[in-house]
Amino acid sequence: MKFFVQVMPREVLLDSEGRAVQELLQEKKFPVTSVRVGKWIEVQVDQDNEATAKKMVEDLAQKIFSNPLIETFKVFGDKT
Amino acid sequence: MKFFVQVMPREVLLDSEGRAVQELLQEKKFPVTSVRVGKWIEVQVDQDNEATAKKMVEDLAQKIFSNPLIETFKVFGDKT
Amino acid sequence: MSRKTQVGVIRFPGTNCDQDVFSWVQREGLNAKWIWHRDSFSDQEFDLVILPGGFSYGDYLRSGALAAQSKAVESLISHVKKGRHVLGICNGFQILCEAKLLPGALVTNQSLRFQDDWVDVRVENTGPVCAKVEKSQKYKLPIAHKMGRFFAPADDLKKIQDSDQVWLRYEKNPNGSLDNIAGIWNAEKTVCALMPHPERASLEWMGSQDGKAFL
């Protein structure tokens, strides 16, 4: 069973990479007003029960994949 | 107009970050069979024509957000 | 009879300042012992545990995030509960934040680059760890990191400031650290960490000996 975890920096201040890309694009005159860069994590789980699996991925996302001080996360199932 | 770009390490190449995370989770006995780590980029575009905007984001995704030698990307619109 | 201070040095996969720190501890006349990341240790064993710098787990996901999940860090939490001391250096600082033994987080330098520099840090508040370090004094130490920019949400930062948890400040901010912070304490003043490397400034020929005061 496959899950996806999206992790985004909480504040603009924390998104150095996003800001750097944004500045670069604006300097090059692209009509881009904002760029934010986060992570996309694909997790393949060996577990039949979808609810249990999702619970585990959410747990991992909260404890390991993201740091709540600086990031937010969302977990998606394969269908969503 | 907002777009999302998902950037993932190319399948055939090594995803060193994914490997490290996967091995740690497996050592900790999580029922996880594979982890892959990529990027998720949100781009806000100042452009009314959706097709033009999307074309531009696809271009950026190819040239700036990803390195086609080692990564693949997908562009999503706000609705998808 | 005073016994020699027992110092444990944790090695994670990817730690690369382990030997440097170990030798430094021995040179300063203390007893050094390795702690392997997969092992637990007793909360009676060490007076001080040091988490050295490096790239534990390759700095993947976020620096320190994966190491914070280790057995050794589980034991470290009990060690801290017993009031025993901990010093984190560079990646050790990052791990302590990820393990929630210290407030805040370390994010990518403003330059988005790895930086190898000499910096001067000023001591703001002292405590029982690294007790030889003197308040208001300046120390010349090298930094070498890509994720050394201290960050904490506004409330947390205020708490850190108000409860004298700021340990060291950069004289000249090299990486965009909030409030020029180079090192902090936990609220109990038993755990401290800094981004610069005192062990790399502990002999005459290294370019500075100011790091000696940190043991």
Next chain:
Amino acid sequence: MIFSEKLKKYRMNQSEYDLAKKLVGRDLKEIEWPLFSALWSEHCSYKTSKNHLRKFSYRNSRTPNIDGENAGLVDLGNQERIVFKMESHNHPSFIEPFQGAATGVGGILRDIFTMGARPIALANYLCFGEPGADRMRDLIDGVVKGISSYGNCVGVPTVTGQTEFHPEYNKNILVNAMAVGLLTGDEKLALSRGQTAGSLVVYVGAKTGKDGVHGASMASESFGEDSEAKKPNVQIGDPFYEKLLIEACLEVIHQDLVLAIQDMGAAGLTSSSFEMASKSQMGLELRLDQVPIRDSSLTPEEILLSESQERMLLMCEPAKFDQIQKLFHRWGLEASILGKVIPEKLVKIYWHNELLTEIDPDLLVENAPRYDRAFEIPTRRLKIEKQNLNESQIKEKFLSFFAQPRFWNRSPIYRQYDQRVGTRTMKDATQSVAFLKLPSQRELAIAVGCRPEIFKQDVLLGSYDAVFYPALQMAIKGAKVLALTDCLNFGNPEKKDIMGEFALSVASIAEAAKVLDAPVISGNVSFYNETDQKGIPPTPAIGAVGLREAKTEIPSDQFQKENLKVYSLQIPFVTVESNSINIENLRKYLWQILLLGEKINFASSKMVGKGGTLWTLLQMSQDGVGITLQTQNIGQLCQEDFYRVIVAISPEQEKQFQELLKDGLFKNSFELLGTTKNNSFQITQNLKWNLQELRMKHKTSAQEVFGEFL
């Protein structure tokens, strides 16, 4: 596939195929094509260079002959031995700068720790094109980040290097990395031979993927129309894994668990297994289906040719395998048995019990073709014209330097490298020579050399200079050069003039090395640095290692104190007066400098380099203490002399210094330039600058590429 297409795919020519066929005694089987292709490639076989490289055979008592091993060895005495080598990763870095440079560092490190030596330092030699050239900014930034990310993470300090910018590298950049390793006490030196029949063949490290398949033969061709098609070969490095591999390999070697070990570099498993078999004149059984793979679609051919990173092949007694495996597990790594060593000199390759081929390893290794390519020795000679500039010309020239990439500040490069991990670094990349503290408290010097702008005009002089310049840089710091490594970067050797440049460089470097008693103990050749028929200038980069035993402080490149007397000493190597080259004579001067340094404490010292004396003085003033010149001889201040040394000494030692000079080789060629002074950069009454402003101007000079990272 028709035969001619096959030749093309495997990058062999008809006569090579005919030779292979003759050796094997029949047409090649499918699986043998990739084997011959890889092992007979220029990159693996040195088929063009081997006959010339014999000139580097000179050895002395410190340098035991262990030719054919992964790196050369120098015995420093006091139970300290070092191994070092330099290697190119030019082609991969041009295709993908970050991964190309990173895996270059990873590869050279494996050459070092495979011998049981702990890597203690990295250096690099980089040649870029004009920053404005197509892709160049990204190439520069990517290469530096790649080196930085890999070296820093594995925990080996990058302590020195050299960076050149020249339009002739616009389409062929050079990325050469050097690594130095240390063996202390009775730590075992590991070799790639020594296995006995019945030993197990063990694969350790990362799993095999499709990355880098055909990499070796690709690096043996020029870039041209179809380089787009070569893209999918990118290798991905993982420094974290390499760090684990270093620790695990050093442990198994030092616990005497392995008989032989070799990294999987170019042409991966093929080259390591065949070379190990050939060197020990024994055979192997190799079960390709036992190779740990990342991707189940891998074919036997791909497994043989994959250049996936961070993998090693070792041989051990069967009884020791369990211990090895346990140790690797401790570091989170796998060890898998691929087969065993057999007495018959045959490599037998199996795929799920099917014998794909059995072949004598010597046919692929020892019997690779050798080419005595035609060459024409270049005769061009540097014409040195004596400058005689007046004040305003000096000013104009000096100020023009700041804008030229050649004069850019390199600190945005080396500040991205961890220069101090390992706590051995005494002198970092702010100095022209890096120094590391050895356990015996002696000091190890490392410098790289090769100035392509000289090679363009004079290959002979350039080659001597590539050796002597770093040797002199060491001498003025009190260190004696001990041994050299090289990375010979050239264009297409099938062209007579290029081959001539190569032949002359090798011969002259070998000659200079012998004169200095500093053997060339290891090296690497990179040909085909050519795009659309246009090649690079000859660029044989040299890595030099030296030793300093003095108890005194190492002279700094920069002035540290006011009121020091600053002298210049001219070595008549190629002088304006006589356009002659005499390297025997040069050695005498080098010794004289070493002797002077034993009697007089040079507070600061630096060799005059690009931009002549004036620019060198500016570099020496970078810490804020500058100079007020007294000399009236300013006409040649911007002349790039071969060679001029600048030293600063205390006024108390001035008299003794002068006497020593008058009694020696420098009696007619020394001069007092001036006195050090805070914040001053004064040439004459009319020609002076605010040093602070000049320093700032220099500091920010590379902004165009590195932004505001100062």
